[in-house]
Amino acid sequence: MLGRVNHVAIAVPDLASAAESYRATLGATVTSPQALPEHGVTVVFVTLPNTKVELLEPLGDQSPIAPFLAKNPDGGMHHICYEVEDILAARDRLRQAGARVLGDGNPKIGAHGKPVLFLHPKDFHGTLIELEEV
Numbered sequence: 422m423l424g425r426v427n428h429v430a431i432a433v434p435d436l437a438s439a440a441e442s443y444r445a446t447l448g449a450t451v452t453s454p455q456a457l458p459e460h461g462v463t464v465v466f467v468t469l470p471n472t473k474v475e476l477l478e479p480l481g482d483q484s485p486i487a488p489f490l491a492k493n494p495d496g497g498m499h500h501i502c503y504e505v506e507d508i509l510a511a512r513d514r515l516r517q518a519g520a521r522v523l524g525d526g527n528p529k530i531g532a533h534g535k536p537v538l539f540l541h542p543k544d545f546h547g548t549l550i551e552l553e554e555v
Contacts (some may be wrong), residue, residue, distance in 0.1 A: 422511055423530055426505035427533075427553050428466065428473040432486045432499040436478040439496070440465045443476070451476075461485050464532050475502075475532070500539070500549035508536045508554035520544045528554070 443449040444514060450468045457464060461484035467474040477499065479487045489499060505511040508528050516522060521530040522543035529538035531553055540550040 422505060422514060424506065424555060426472050427502040427504050427555075428475045429501050429549075430477055430499045431477040431496060432489050432493070432550070433476050433478050434490055434494060435497040436463055436476060437463060439476045439478075443467050443474075455532055457482055459529055460531070466532070500551050501553035502537075503551050504555040505552045506554055506555065508538060511552055514536055515540065 431439070439472065440451045440454075444451045452466045452468070454463050454465050456462075458480060461480050462477040463480050464475050464477045467476065477486060479490065481541075486499060512522055512526065512528075513548045516526075521544055523539040523541055526538075528538050531537035533553065536554045540552070542549040
């Protein structure tokens with residue numbers, strides 16, 4: 422069911438500073454910031470030859486990553502995103518296996534303009550999983 426790793430996401434308290442660290446210190450190519458109000462975050466992507474790293478900061482006090490940063494004020498790994506061919510079939514298969522899909526269970530459009538879902542971290546050994554349809 423799982424395809425490639427699409428990206429690894431790192432929550433950061435200051436997106437501009439984090440992006441500059443990747444750009445200046447590591448020599449990485451970093452995209453422009455993109456606000457995603459429906460997800461409560463602003464993101465940039467660090468482009469790598471084999472995948473991407475997503476840096477994300479809260480977009481407002483009600484952001485779902487605000488509690489994560491409250492516990493981890495310096496930031497840290499937030500989730501890993503895997504590609505799937507059919508997100509609805511993946512969702513249904515995961516639910517049948519007992520996995521919990523976060524939110525209302527319906528895909529939302531993610532940063533790449535494609536449908537995404539998140540899976541409860543307690544079902545995957547403490548790691549928040551994002552699925553993105555490709």
